Amino acid sequence: FSRHVMPITQLDPADKDYWYIYGLPYNLSSFMAKHPGGSGILAASRGRGRSEDLAPLFESYHAFANVKSIKATLSEYRVKDVGVEVHGVVDGLPVAADYDEETFGSFRPGGAYDEMRRRVRAHFAAKSGKRVDDPMSMGYSVTSSVKAGLLWYGKAILQVVAWAFCMWHMWTAESLSVATLAGIGAGCFNVQLGFCVFHDTSHFAADRRNGWFNDLLSHLWCGIAMWDSATWRLHHVIRHHAYTGSDTLDPDVRNFQPMLRKSSALAKGKYLRVSEHWLGTWAAVFLTVFPGMYVGSILAYARWMQRGFMWNTLYYGKDASDALSSRLELTMKTAMVVAHVYFARTLPLLAFLIACNICYAVCIVPDHDSADTARNLATARREKGVLDWGEQQVVASGNFFKGRTQYLFAMAMGGINLQIEHHLFPSMAHTHLMEVAPIVRSVCKERGIPYVHAGGVVEAWNSFVQLLINVAMDRH
Numbered sequence: 001f002s003r004h005v006m007p008i009t010q011l012d013p014a015d016k017d018y019w020y021i022y023g024l025p026y027n028l029s030s031f032m033a034k035h036p037g038g039s040g041i042l043a044a045s046r047g048r049g050r051s052e053d054l055a056p057l058f059e060s061y062h063a064f065a066n067v068k069s070i071k072a073t074l075s076e077y078r079v080k081d082v083g084v085e086v087h088g089v090v091d092g093l094p095v096a097a098d099y100d101e102e103t104f105g106s107f108r109p110g111g112a113y114d115e116m117r118r119r120v121r122a123h124f125a126a127k128s129g130k131r132v133d134d135p136m137s138m139g140y141s142v143t144s145s146v147k148a149g150l151l152w153y154g155k156a157i158l159q160v161v162a163w164a165f166c167m168w169h170m171w172t173a174e175s176l177s178v179a180t181l182a183g184i185g186a187g188c189f190n191v192q193l194g195f196c197v198f199h200d201t202s203h204f205a206a207d208r209r210n211g212w213f214n215d216l217l218s219h220l221w222c223g224i225a226m227w228d229s230a231t232w233r234l235h236h237v238i239r240h241h242a243y244t245g246s247d248t249l250d251p252d253v254r255n256f257q258p259m260l261r262k263s264s265a266l267a268k269g270k271y272l273r274v275s276e277h278w279l280g281t282w283a284a285v286f287l288t289v290f291p292g293m294y295v296g297s298i299l300a301y302a303r304w305m306q307r308g309f310m311w312n313t314l315y316y317g318k319d320a321s322d323a324l325s326s327r328l329e330l331t332m333k334t335a336m337v338v339a340h341v342y343f344a345r346t347l348p349l350l351a352f353l354i355a356c357n358i359c360y361a362v363c364i365v366p367d368h369d370s371a372d373t374a375r376n377l378a379t380a381r382r383e384k385g386v387l388d389w390g391e392q393q394v395v396a397s398g399n400f401f402k403g404r405t406q407y408l409f410a411m412a413m414g415g416i417n418l419q420i421e422h423h424l425f426p427s428m429a430h431t432h433l434m435e436v437a438p439i440v441r442s443v444c445k446e447r448g449i450p451y452v453h454a455g456g457v458v459e460a461w462n463s464f465v466q467l468l469i470n471v472a473m474d475r476h
Helices: 029-034 040-045 055-061 067-075 112-128 150-172 176-202 211-225 229-242 279-288 293-307 323-343 346-368 371-384 389-395 403-412 419-424 430-447 457-472
Strands: 019-021 024-026 086-090 093-096 398-400 452-454
Touching (some): 029 040, 040 055, 040 211, 040 229, 055 229, 055 389, 067 093, 112 389, 112 430, 150 346, 150 430, 176 211, 176 229, 176 346, 229 323, 279 346, 346 419, 371 389, 371 457, 389 419, 389 430, 398 457
Parallel strands (some): 398 452
16 A cells, blocks of 8 residues: 555655645645635645645545535646646546555545445435435535534533533542542543544534634643644644555554554564563553553654654644644643642542543554454455555444444544544544444445444454554464
8 A cells, every 4th residue: 555655754845835636736825824624734734745645635525515616726726837747537636647546545436435425425415405406416515514513512511511620629629539530530531522522623523614713622622631733633634544554654553663563564673572472461551551542642742743753754843723722722731731730639640641541542442453454454455456545444444332332432432433434534523423324334335345343342452452463473
């Protein structure tokens, strides 16, 4: 999937004003202020060069918009005097002769992703009562139907109240045991808010046109959680979602370095050697206790900003979001540090951090790192070479929990257990993911695409440990 793409250690200055889509450059500088989703995502993705083609981002984040109209507008910004040969057209957009479908995925009409998004669009058109001549066409918008609604906002308010209640008692309760229990609760609600509010808004799923509002909510959570919104946007929103499963381009393939090796394509010498008999125990300690997946991510982001390069990804060095929101994030971080120092509740704070680590790891580990997804992805690459981008997302991702438990967990944790549907439609609010899952499964069944769905966390964890063992023993 990624063997043609070399590690990127510097960006080409000649590309600083360009966005590459299907191998062709576009200059969107004059359009940034008019972009309905806000200028932040455009600023973050500008100048990344041909080695980080943005076709996956463009197609997936506009899946519910009037795609024909957007592509017509985009064509006005294409840079045509750079000597890049046009080979053909993909659903209205020109494609460079050397666009690498094997690396970035195929979006050909009639492919799996094309079929999935057309059926999902038709579903929301019917649900909203929208009258269209052809529900399977791409010439209308249902964007407003897939964004946050009353359930989303009502749930978020309750979670904020619960988090604030627990935080206050963690800091002020006279009883150490009460403060410690409150710390555990605060950690759980902190991660819930992270997935339900921050994760959705970082993908522009709350409001369809006001990019500043999505940015504001994203920065607010980052402020209270000591996260970094700019680094997350590059790491997760752009790189991980566009190039899921790529050994070179997806940062999440190597985000446990040097502790846990998740792919045989990664050099053994950069990782600790742990006996396969102890891998499960070592993984549990590393991900939940010290430093833990949540705290470890905060430390990794700080190191990334300091070094400028990590997980084979260049850091672009500044927050490209709304300046006021960025200052608010910094102010909130300062206030949280002052509060923790002032109240000085060591044991409750430790309980809070471990709760954050456990909740975060439980939600993230099953999403892509399992023996099943690794096997399915390797098989698809070997048999097909060029993968439809939608198929790539399905085989590289996994869902967990079933039935009523799946719904309850999805509402509590922002639909993180519906990772397949989220990756196909990242700008969809998590409250809608359950209703599109049957449509996605139907297309997968028709086309013989394996759909990983673990029964629960224990099953998913066992598959993750099996992946680590397979990689350690070079089982392919």
